[in-house]
Amino acid sequence: MSKTAFPPAIKSRPVYGVLEPRPGAVHLVVADGEGAGAVTDMLAKAADRAGMLAAMHIIYTPGPNGTDQTAMLAALGAKQCYRAPTIPTLLPRLTRVLSDAHMGTQFYLAGTEGLIGQAERDIMATGFPHHDIQKEHRGSTVRRVQCVHCKGITENVATDPFVCSHCGLSLFVRDHYSRRIAAFQGVNIDAEDPGQVPPPVVRFT
Amino acid sequence: MSGGAKLKVRVAEVVNVNDMIKRFRFVSLDGSPMPAFSGGAHTVVEMDDDGVRRLNPYSLMSDPEDRSAYEISVRRDDAGRGGSLFMHRHVTPGLQMEISYPVNLFPLDTRARKHLMIAGGIGITPFLAQIAQLTHFGGRFELHYAARSQALGAYMDRLTAAHPAQVHCYFDDQGQVIDLARVLSMQPIGTHLYVCGPKGMIAWVLSTATSLGWPEKALHHEEFLAPGTGMPFQVDLAATGKTITVGTNQSLLEAMEAAGVDAPYLCRGGACGQCETNVIACDGAILHRDHWLTADEHAAGRKIMPCVSRFEGKSLTIDR
Ligand code: FES
Numbered sequence: 015m016s017k018t019a020f021p022p023a024i025k026s027r028p029v030y031g032v033l034e035p036r037p038g039a040v041h042l043v044v045a046d047g048e049g050a051g052a053v054t055d056m057l058a059k060a061a062d063r064a065g066m067l068a069a070m071h072i073i074y075t076p077g078p079n080g081t082d083q084t085a086m087l088a089a090l091g092a093k094q095c096y097r098a099p100t101i102p103t104l105l106p107r108l109t110r111v112l113s114d115a116h117m118g119t120q121f122y123l124a125g126t127e128g129l130i131g132q133a134e135r136d137i138m139a140t141g142f143p144h145h146d147i148q149k150e151h152r153g154s155t156v157r158r159v160q161c162v163h164c165k166g167i168t169e170n171v172a173t174d175p176f177v178c179s180h181c182g183l184s185l186f187v188r189d190h191y192s193r194r195i196a197a198f199q200g201v202n203i204d205a206e207d208p209g210q211v212p213p214p215v216v217r218f219t
Numbered sequence: 220m221s222g223g224a225k226l227k228v229r230v231a232e233v234v235n236v237n238d239m240i241k242r243f244r245f246v247s248l249d250g251s252p253m254p255a256f257s258g259g260a261h262t263v264v265e266m267d268d269d270g271v272r273r274l275n276p277y278s279l280m281s282d283p284e285d286r287s288a289y290e291i292s293v294r295r296d297d298a299g300r301g302g303s304l305f306m307h308r309h310v311t312p313g314l315q316m317e318i319s320y321p322v323n324l325f326p327l328d329t330r331a332r333k334h335l336m337i338a339g340g341i342g343i344t345p346f347l348a349q350i351a352q353l354t355h356f357g358g359r360f361e362l363h364y365a366a367r368s369q370a371l372g373a374y375m376d377r378l379t380a381a382h383p384a385q386v387h388c389y390f391d392d393q394g395q396v397i398d399l400a401r402v403l404s405m406q407p408i409g410t411h412l413y414v415c416g417p418k419g420m421i422a423w424v425l426s427t428a429t430s431l432g433w434p435e436k437a438l439h440h441e442e443f444l445a446p447g448t449g450m451p452f453q454v455d456l457a458a459t460g461k462t463i464t465v466g467t468n469q470s471l472l473e474a475m476e477a478a479g480v481d482a483p484y485l486c487r488g489g490a491c492g493q494c495e496t497n498v499i500a501c502d503g504a505i506l507h508r509d510h511w512l513t514a515d516e517h518a519a520g521r522k523i524m525p526c527v528s529r530f531e532g533k534s535l536t537i538d539r
Contacts, residue, residue: 038432039404115408118432141331141409146434 017052018151027189028127030151035060038120041070043092044108044133046101047077048153049125050087056122056150057090067092071111075104077126078170079154101129108136115140121147128158128169131196144193155218159187160197167197173214175203184211187218221483222263222274223320226254230314231288236373240341241307242280245289245318252286256321258349259413259441262289263319263487268305272476275302276443276488278344278415279321282351289318292373294341299445300468324490325415325441327352332409334360337397337424339416340367343374345441346415350382361406363397365389365416399427411437418442443488444508446470449529455536456480457499471525475539482525482539489527496523496537503532 018030033056043053053072060066070092076082076099084097098104121137123130130149138144156170166180174187178200185200192199204211228245236242247253256279266273281290293306310316325345327334334353336346343364353360362382366372368390378386389395403412412433414424421440428438448467455462456475465474472494475482485493489509498505498521507517509524516522523530523537 036432037430112408116404117406117408117410117437118404119408120432137408140407141328141333141411143434143436145436 018155020151020155023189026191028131028149028191028193030130030149032056033122033124033148033150035066036120036148039069039118040115041066041120041122042111042115043070043072043074043122043124044104044129045072045087045123046075046104046125046129046153047079047081048083049077049123049129049150050074050083052124052150052152053087053122054090069093072096073098073104073107073111075099075101075129077153078128078156081153101132104129105132105136108133112137112140122150123147124150125152126154126156127151128156128196131158131191131193135194135196138193157187157218158197159185159200160192160195161185161200163202167195168200171198171200172216172218174217175211175214176200221481222485223322225265225317225319226262228289228316228318230310230312230316233310233312236292237371239371240292240294240373242290242292243306243310244281245291245316246287248315253289254320255286256283256289256348257323257326258283258352259325259327259345260321260323260348261325261345261443261486262291262321263485264291264306265317265319266302266305266310268301268309271301272473273300273302273305274484274487275306276486278325278348278441280344280347283348284351284355289321292341292344296445300448302445319485322485322491324486325413325439327358327413328411328437328439329356329358331411331437332359332407333411334358335402335406335410335412336360336362337399337412337414337416337420338362338364339420340365340371341373342414342416342420342441344415346413347374347378349413350378354381360385361402362386363389363402365391365395365397365420368392399424400431403428403431403433411439413439415441441490442510443486443490444510444527445488446473446527447508447529449506450531452530452532452535454530455500455534456539457536458539465529470527471523471529475525480539484526487526489524492524494524494526496525496539497521498523498535498537500534500536501530501532502534503530505530505535 072095159171161178164181168179186203190199231246232244234242261276277291296303485491492511506529508527
């Protein structure tokens with residue numbers, strides 16, 4: 015069970031575990047924000063911590079709440095530790111690393127759902143089974159939501175309902191999740207009674 | 220009826236592939252196309268061996284795009300229970316037989332970027348169909364195929380001729396062994412591994428891959444178990460109220476069928492899970508031989524796979 019306690023939800027909603035050291039020729043870590051703590055906790059469990067770090071490539075970006083633990087990760091002494099300013103600038107680096115990665119690479123994703131989901135989507139696109147990508151949630155619970163009407167994606171959604179940043183519809187945030195799109199689904203809340211929009215409540219922090 | 224729908228076929232051709240292996244070609248009785256299948260599928264062939272009904276699974280090896288016939292290859296097992304011997308001795312062109320619709324327990328995961336195949340001996344057969352399928356779709360693959368000797372390396376010639384860069388052959392009698400750790404370390408991310416062959420080889424490949432960090436869901440294997448022989452034993456069937464005796468050369472599933480009990484099955488080789496049966500009472504030891512139930516389920520002893528597993532002890536009651 016992950017450190018973050020999520021309310022019970024439908025089966026579609028992703029669940030997260032706790033990162034464990036596994037055998038591998040390369041340990042590829044993709045993390046944001048508080049996810050850095052999951053990486054250090056995992057390393058503390060490693061039988062051969064030095065060996066693991068010597069084969070570790072960390073790709074990190076600050077979290078949506080501003081948490082930046084780059085210094086802590088850089089101090090670990092991994093073979094490579096790269097800080098991207100944002101998730102959109104982190105992803106091309108991941109794609110580049112994946113393009114010449116080999117089987118025997120172990121994946122560790124940690125941090126917010128937006129980061130974990132998009133990294134998982136890109137790793138999965140190579141044919142690597144999503145089931146075997148380790149994921150641990152830490153930090154902010156803001157959501158990446160796709161509007162099912164205009165298909166536009168709004169990042170860091172905190173309230174429910176919220177206003178689609180593309181088409182302006184008021185959207186109800188579902189637990190229905192798309193692994194392929196790496197987003198929750200948002201559905202127009204006042205389709206039947208236009209204008210009847212309940213006041214937004216902060217559900218994701 | 221258990222085992223799914225059946226196909227009535229005629230043996231169109233029997234070919235000696237080498238000293239140990241014969242190939243059989245089945246066509247439909249009315250000349251209509253055979254049902255489609257995908258690479259890795261098998262069929263269960265029904266044999267009437269002098270009054271003994273035998274049902275053995277064999278991988279389909281022909282091109283899945285070729286609907287004119289199915290082909291299987293059967294390795295003669297002189298120490299086996301007799302199914303392969305029956306095929307070798309008594310199945311000749313013109314014979315009418317019943318076979319099951321194809322079932323695929325060993326499909327390609329087509330999300331994979333590349334397919335790495337490892338075959339031992341007769342374990343080559345599902346890969347022949349899969350390679351044909353991949354060739355149609357332009358899928359990337361690499362095959363490592365070990366046989367006892369050059370003479371027993373069935374279909375090596377045709378494979379190496381068609382795919383010289385992808386096929387690598389090894390011969391036990393020349394002391395050649397797959398450099399597995401090296402092969403596994405060179406595969407691009409997103410490769411899936413498939414292994415079919417003797418039990419020891421499958422265990423070696425899966426454990427080596429796991430120790431090198433290969434993910435569980437990218438490892439695929441197929442092994443049909445022969446039911447195996449053992450001491451005769453008695454079983455009470457709670458649902459039908461019958462008591463049966465399972466003979467030395469019979470499986471529990473076969474003994475139920477011989478007693479007129481319509482028990483479910485699909486693969487008859489401990490792989491598919493279809494025959495899973497609840498154990499109601501057990502005073503003795505269940506000899507689990509399947510690879511369907513988990514180790515915990517084997518230890519708990521509340522379930523049995525009658526197609527391959529046996530019993531030793533005082534009494535066994537199952538829910539059939
Ligand atoms: S029939 Fe498939 S496991 Fe028994």
